[in-house]
Amino acid sequence: MRITGGLWGLRQEINRQATIPLGLEQMERSGVLSNLRIAAGEASGDFQGYRFQDSDLYKQLEAVAWEHARQPGEPYQTFAEQAAALLARAQRPDGYLNSHYQLVKPDRVYAELEWSHEMYCAGHLFQAAVAAARAGLAPQLVEVARRFADQMVRVFLDGGHDGVDGHAEVETALVELYRLTGERSYLELAAKLIDNRGKGLIPETGLGPLYAQDHLPVREADTAVGHAVRQLYLEAGVVDVALETDDESLMECSVRRWEDMVATKTAITGGLGSRHDGEAFGERYELPPDRAYNESCAAIASIHWNWRLLLATGDVRYADLIERTLYNAFAASTSADGERFFYVNPLQRRADLVEDAYLGRRRGWFACACCPPNIMRLLSSLGHYVATARDNALYVHQYMPGTIDAGEFAVSVETDYPWDGRVMITVTRAPATPWSLMLRVPGEGYTGHPRTWQVGEQAELELDMTPRLVFPHHRIDALRGCAAIERGPLVYCFEQADQDVEDLALAEDAQLRVVHAELPGIGRTVLIETDALRVTEASQGLPYTPHHLATSTGTTATAIPYFQWDNRDGGAMRVWVPLA
Amino acid sequence: MRITGGLWGLRQEINRQATIPLGLEQMERSGVLSNLRIAAGEASGDFQGYRFQDSDLYKQLEAVAWEHARQPGEPYQTFAEQAAALLARAQRPDGYLNSHYQLVKPDRVYAELEWSHEMYCAGHLFQAAVAAARAGLAPQLVEVARRFADQMVRVFLDGGHDGVDGHAEVETALVELYRLTGERSYLELAAKLIDNRGKGLIPETGLGPLYAQDHLPVREADTAVGHAVRQLYLEAGVVDVALETDDESLMECSVRRWEDMVATKTAITGGLGSRHDGEAFGERYELPPDRAYNESCAAIASIHWNWRLLLATGDVRYADLIERTLYNAFAASTSADGERFFYVNPLQRRADLVEDAYLGRRRGWFACACCPPNIMRLLSSLGHYVATARDNALYVHQYMPGTIDAGEFAVSVETDYPWDGRVMITVTRAPATPWSLMLRVPGEGYTGHPRTWQVGEQAELELDMTPRLVFPHHRIDALRGCAAIERGPLVYCFEQADQDVEDLALAEDAQLRVVHAELPGIGRTVLIETDALRVTEASQGLPYTPHHLATSTGTTATAIPYFQWDNRDGGAMRVWVPLA
Structure with missing residues (x-):
C-alpha cells in the first residue's frame, strides 16, 4: 500500500520533513554516532548515554530505510550508507557489536544479560538491516547484521550459552533476518531464546522475575505481566517462531495472553501498561486513567504483535485492535507538528498538577529515547499494515487514501476516513480470474465475495460514524x-x-x-x-x-x-x- | 493516661509480649547491633543492611523506654543499658555516630546528605534518648545523644555547613532534646534546618526536588508532596519549632498543608501516600484504593504531626484525625498476634493477583525495617496521645479504659469503645476548685463546663455507634x-x-x-x-x-x-x- 493522502499521508509527510530530520540531528547530539566512532577507533572521548544507546540509531536507520522505499533520495541515502559503514568499522572482528560494552565493559560481554540490552540492540540492528535490504539501501547493513547474528549463533546456539536477554526484542528480529537470508540457525536461535525464558536463567535484578517475563515458561504464562514493552516484543517473536516452525502450542499461548490482555489490561485507546513503577502491565482490570503508563513503544509493539497474529490467523479482531491502537494510543504519541513526543500516554491529566507537572506534555527528546525513533519507523512503514492478499482475495484492513498493489489485482482507495465514513475503492488492475475484495467492517468482520472485476469498477463502503x-x-x-x-x-x-x-x-x-x-x-x-x-x-x-x-x-x-x-x-x- | 484494658490495652500487652521481643531478636539477626560492635572495634565483619540501619535500634530503644515507663522490668532494662553503653563505645570522640558512615564511608561524613540519612538516624537517637530520660532508663543514652547533637551544632550551626538531610526527622527530635535539656542551640539548629529546606541545598537524587520537599521553602509550600513520611516528619518539626519560637507564619504554613492534605490526599483510613513510585503523596484527589501506598510509618508520622497541632491549637479536628488514623491505618499495620506487619496498606486487594501477589499480606520483618519498630514505639507510648490538661480543664481526646492523672484532678475511664459507644468516667481525685471535664464527641467538638467534682462522681458519654x-x-x-x-x-x-x-x-x-x-x-x-x-x-x-x-x-x-x-x-x- 502506498499512502497518498489523508490523515496518515499527512503524518507520513510530517514524519519525513520534520520528525526524522530531528531524529538524525539527535544521533549526533545525544552521542549515538560518537559512541560508535570511538568504538571504531576514529574518535576519542567517553561513552555517552544509556547502554542501549546504539538501538536509537538502529530504529532511526529502519525509519530511513522505509522512507527510502517510499521515496528514494537524499539526505537519507547518504546517512544510511555512512552509518552502515561506521557500524562495519566499529564491529569487532568476531561480529560482536555494541558500543557500550566495547567501550565501557569489554570484559562483561554477554555476562550481564539481565540488564545489558546487548541482544535487544542486536535485534534492532537486524530489523534495520532487513528494512534496508527490502528498500534496496545500504547493503553493508545486512553484512554487519549477519556477522553479528552469526556470532550470536556461535555463542548461544552452538556454544551452549543459555543466556537470555532481560529485554526481549531479538527474537522477532532473528526470524525476520531468517526470512530475508534463509539462514535457519537464526530461527533456531530465536526458538531457543523463547524456550529459555521462564526458567530462571535471567539473574534477579531487584525488580522480580515478572519484570522480564521470566516467572514462567512462555508456553505456560496465561497473562501479560511486567514491563509491557518487553512482554509485547516477546509476543511478536513468539508468533513469528510459532508460524515458521508450525508450533501450535506456542501460537496458542500467545493468543491466550492476547485474549486476556484485551479483556482486562487494555486501555480504550489501545494503550498498554498501567503502572509507572516497572513500566508494568499491572493486575487484571487495573486501568487507571491518570496514572496509566501506556508507553508509546508499547502501542507500537502491540501493533507489531497484532499484525503477526492477523497474518497468522486472518482474524479480524487483530485488525480491529491495530486500528484502535493506531488512531489513539499511537497517533497521540506525536504532536501535530511532528516535533514533540509522548513517552507516557495517560487518559487523564488533572488541573493544577504538582508532582506530575512534567507528565502529559510532549517533549522534544528524551535521555532514554526509545520512543521517538520507534514512532518514526512505524510511520515510515505504515503502508505495510494496511492490506494483505491471499488466495485471490485482497483484504483491506485499514482505510486511508492511496494505492494497493497485490500483483495481478490492484486498487486505489479514496476516503476521508476517519473524519468521514465513506470509502471508495476503484479497481486499477484485474485479471480475468475472480478476486474477492474483502473490506473490513470494524467490529464485524470482512465483507466481500469472489467475482471478476473490470478496471475502473468501484466498490463503496459506508462506515457508521455516529458518535x-x-x-x-x-x-x-x-x-x-x-x-x-x-x-x-x-x-x-x-x-x-x-x-x-x-x-x-x-x-x-x-x-x-x-x-x-x-x-x-x-x-x-x-x-x-x-x-x-x-x-x-x-x-x-x-x-x-x-x-x-x-x-x-x-x-x-x-x-x-x-x-x-x-x-x-x-x-x-x-x-x-x-x-x- | 495509663491504659488498662480494652482494644488498646490488649494491643499494648501483645506489643510487650510478642512484638518487641521479636524486634529485639531482629536487632541481632539483621546486623544492627553487629554494625555498632564493629564500629566500636569490638567485632569484625562487614556492615550489614541499609545505611539507615542504626535507626532500627533507636526506634526499638524508644519502644523499650516507653515500656519501661509503663512497667519497669527485665529484659528491657538490661537491653537498653547495654545498647546505650555500646552506642557510647561506638561513638566517635567528636560525638558523631553512624555505623554505616564510620565503617563504609568514613571520608563521606555529611558529604552526601541527600541520601545519607545521617541526621535522620541522629533524630531517632535523640527521640530514644528523650524517651529513656522520661522513663528513668539508661541515662547514658542522653549523654550519647547530647554529644552527637553538640557535634551537629558545631558543624551545621556554628560551622556554617548549610547541608540538609534528604529525609526530615531530626528537626522534631532536636526540639524534643531541647525541651529535655534546655539547650537552645538544638532548637536553633532545628529552625535553621527547616528554613534551609526548599533552597536547592539538597543535591539532585534523580527523584526530583519534590521527593524530599526541597522544591519550595517550607513557608511557601501549599500542599504535601513527595515521599510521604519525609513530609510528615518534617511537619512535626515545623510545628515544634513554630511553637517554641512563637513563629506564626511557620505554624500557618503547616496548618495550610494539613487542611489541603485532609481534604484532597487522605484515605478514609487516615492512610497517606498514594503512590508506590517515590512512596509519594501524589496529586490532589489521586486516591486509588488498590495502588495506595499508605505506608505504616506515614500513619505514625501523621499521628505525631496531628498531636503537635492539637497541643498547639486545641482544635478538635486534629484529635478526630488521630482517632481515624489510629483505629484504621495504624491498627491495620500489625496482625492480631503482633508478629506480622504491613509496610503498605492498600484499601483494596484484588482476587487472583499476579504482579501484586506479595502485597496485602503482612510479613514478619523487612530488609528496610522502618515500620515495625515505629509501630512498637507508638504502641508503647499510646497513653501519651489520649488526654491533655490546661487551665483547670481535662480534655479527653480518645476513649480507652484506664486512668488519667492530671495532678490535682484525676479520673478513671471505663468503656468498651470502639465496640460499644458508652464511656463512663469516674472522678478519682478532685480539688475544691472547679475543673472542666472536656469530652470529645467525634466530628463535633468537646463537651463540658467548669464545676466542682466529688471523688466518685461519674460522667457518662454515649457515642452514636450506628453504622x-x-x-x-x-x-x-x-x-x-x-x-x-x-x-x-x-x-x-x-x-x-x-x-x-x-x-x-x-x-x-x-x-x-x-x-x-x-x-x-x-x-x-x-x-x-x-x-x-x-x-x-x-x-x-x-x-x-x-x-x-x-x-x-x-x-x-x-x-x-x-x-x-x-x-x-x-x-x-x-x-x-x-x-x-
Whole structure:
C-alpha cells in the first residue's frame, strides 16, 4: 500500500520533513554516532548515554530505510550508507557489536544479560538491516547484521550459552533476518531464546522475575505481566517462531495472553501498561486513567504483535485492535507538528498538577529515547499494515487514501476516513480470474465475495460514524460511573482549552453533535459537542461524607479526538467523564 | 493516661509480649547491633543492611523506654543499658555516630546528605534518648545523644555547613532534646534546618526536588508532596519549632498543608501516600484504593504531626484525625498476634493477583525495617496521645479504659469503645476548685463546663455507634460510584474469607446490621451484615461497550473492621464497594 493522502499521508509527510530530520540531528547530539566512532577507533572521548544507546540509531536507520522505499533520495541515502559503514568499522572482528560494552565493559560481554540490552540492540540492528535490504539501501547493513547474528549463533546456539536477554526484542528480529537470508540457525536461535525464558536463567535484578517475563515458561504464562514493552516484543517473536516452525502450542499461548490482555489490561485507546513503577502491565482490570503508563513503544509493539497474529490467523479482531491502537494510543504519541513526543500516554491529566507537572506534555527528546525513533519507523512503514492478499482475495484492513498493489489485482482507495465514513475503492488492475475484495467492517468482520472485476469498477463502503457513548466493564474500578465518547475509530477527550474539565459530567442519554472544524495548532478535526453538567461540591475536611453533597448545573462541552490533545495548552484532559 | 484494658490495652500487652521481643531478636539477626560492635572495634565483619540501619535500634530503644515507663522490668532494662553503653563505645570522640558512615564511608561524613540519612538516624537517637530520660532508663543514652547533637551544632550551626538531610526527622527530635535539656542551640539548629529546606541545598537524587520537599521553602509550600513520611516528619518539626519560637507564619504554613492534605490526599483510613513510585503523596484527589501506598510509618508520622497541632491549637479536628488514623491505618499495620506487619496498606486487594501477589499480606520483618519498630514505639507510648490538661480543664481526646492523672484532678475511664459507644468516667481525685471535664464527641467538638467534682462522681458519654454508608467527594475519580461502611471510628472492609468480593455491590439504602462476634484468628470484633448484590458481566473482547451489560442478583455480605483484615487468608479485600 502506498499512502497518498489523508490523515496518515499527512503524518507520513510530517514524519519525513520534520520528525526524522530531528531524529538524525539527535544521533549526533545525544552521542549515538560518537559512541560508535570511538568504538571504531576514529574518535576519542567517553561513552555517552544509556547502554542501549546504539538501538536509537538502529530504529532511526529502519525509519530511513522505509522512507527510502517510499521515496528514494537524499539526505537519507547518504546517512544510511555512512552509518552502515561506521557500524562495519566499529564491529569487532568476531561480529560482536555494541558500543557500550566495547567501550565501557569489554570484559562483561554477554555476562550481564539481565540488564545489558546487548541482544535487544542486536535485534534492532537486524530489523534495520532487513528494512534496508527490502528498500534496496545500504547493503553493508545486512553484512554487519549477519556477522553479528552469526556470532550470536556461535555463542548461544552452538556454544551452549543459555543466556537470555532481560529485554526481549531479538527474537522477532532473528526470524525476520531468517526470512530475508534463509539462514535457519537464526530461527533456531530465536526458538531457543523463547524456550529459555521462564526458567530462571535471567539473574534477579531487584525488580522480580515478572519484570522480564521470566516467572514462567512462555508456553505456560496465561497473562501479560511486567514491563509491557518487553512482554509485547516477546509476543511478536513468539508468533513469528510459532508460524515458521508450525508450533501450535506456542501460537496458542500467545493468543491466550492476547485474549486476556484485551479483556482486562487494555486501555480504550489501545494503550498498554498501567503502572509507572516497572513500566508494568499491572493486575487484571487495573486501568487507571491518570496514572496509566501506556508507553508509546508499547502501542507500537502491540501493533507489531497484532499484525503477526492477523497474518497468522486472518482474524479480524487483530485488525480491529491495530486500528484502535493506531488512531489513539499511537497517533497521540506525536504532536501535530511532528516535533514533540509522548513517552507516557495517560487518559487523564488533572488541573493544577504538582508532582506530575512534567507528565502529559510532549517533549522534544528524551535521555532514554526509545520512543521517538520507534514512532518514526512505524510511520515510515505504515503502508505495510494496511492490506494483505491471499488466495485471490485482497483484504483491506485499514482505510486511508492511496494505492494497493497485490500483483495481478490492484486498487486505489479514496476516503476521508476517519473524519468521514465513506470509502471508495476503484479497481486499477484485474485479471480475468475472480478476486474477492474483502473490506473490513470494524467490529464485524470482512465483507466481500469472489467475482471478476473490470478496471475502473468501484466498490463503496459506508462506515457508521455516529458518535457513541461507551461504558467500562464493571470490574474496572478506576473508571466506574464514567463514559467515554467514540466516533469511528477515534476515542475522544475533553481538554481544558475548550472548557473546565475537572467538574464535568455527562448525562447517560447525552446527545452528541458532530462538528467538522479546523483548529489552530491542531488542524483538521471533528469535534463532538454535547450538553453536559458542571458539578459543584464543597471540599473542606475529609472528602468522605454520609450524604452525597454534589450539585450540578447545565453547561455544554466540546470533545476533541484524543490523539490531538496537548497541541494547545498544558491544561487538564480527560477521556473518561463521570455520568451525572 | 495509663491504659488498662480494652482494644488498646490488649494491643499494648501483645506489643510487650510478642512484638518487641521479636524486634529485639531482629536487632541481632539483621546486623544492627553487629554494625555498632564493629564500629566500636569490638567485632569484625562487614556492615550489614541499609545505611539507615542504626535507626532500627533507636526506634526499638524508644519502644523499650516507653515500656519501661509503663512497667519497669527485665529484659528491657538490661537491653537498653547495654545498647546505650555500646552506642557510647561506638561513638566517635567528636560525638558523631553512624555505623554505616564510620565503617563504609568514613571520608563521606555529611558529604552526601541527600541520601545519607545521617541526621535522620541522629533524630531517632535523640527521640530514644528523650524517651529513656522520661522513663528513668539508661541515662547514658542522653549523654550519647547530647554529644552527637553538640557535634551537629558545631558543624551545621556554628560551622556554617548549610547541608540538609534528604529525609526530615531530626528537626522534631532536636526540639524534643531541647525541651529535655534546655539547650537552645538544638532548637536553633532545628529552625535553621527547616528554613534551609526548599533552597536547592539538597543535591539532585534523580527523584526530583519534590521527593524530599526541597522544591519550595517550607513557608511557601501549599500542599504535601513527595515521599510521604519525609513530609510528615518534617511537619512535626515545623510545628515544634513554630511553637517554641512563637513563629506564626511557620505554624500557618503547616496548618495550610494539613487542611489541603485532609481534604484532597487522605484515605478514609487516615492512610497517606498514594503512590508506590517515590512512596509519594501524589496529586490532589489521586486516591486509588488498590495502588495506595499508605505506608505504616506515614500513619505514625501523621499521628505525631496531628498531636503537635492539637497541643498547639486545641482544635478538635486534629484529635478526630488521630482517632481515624489510629483505629484504621495504624491498627491495620500489625496482625492480631503482633508478629506480622504491613509496610503498605492498600484499601483494596484484588482476587487472583499476579504482579501484586506479595502485597496485602503482612510479613514478619523487612530488609528496610522502618515500620515495625515505629509501630512498637507508638504502641508503647499510646497513653501519651489520649488526654491533655490546661487551665483547670481535662480534655479527653480518645476513649480507652484506664486512668488519667492530671495532678490535682484525676479520673478513671471505663468503656468498651470502639465496640460499644458508652464511656463512663469516674472522678478519682478532685480539688475544691472547679475543673472542666472536656469530652470529645467525634466530628463535633468537646463537651463540658467548669464545676466542682466529688471523688466518685461519674460522667457518662454515649457515642452514636450506628453504622453508616459514606460516599467519596466527586473529584476522587478512583472511588466514584462507591460507598464505604463506617461505625464509630472504624472503617469496614469486605474480605474474601466471608464472601466473593470482586463482584459485590451495595444498594444506596442498604440496611446495616450490627453483629458482635469472636472470630478465629481475629478475636473480638463487630461485624456489619447487609443485603447486597452480586454483579455478573460477560468479559470477552475489549471491556468497553456502548451498552451497560452488567446484571445483578441479590445476596448478603459481611464486613469486618478494616484493621482486622488479612488475619485469616490472602484473598481479596475491599473497603470501597460499588453502589448498585
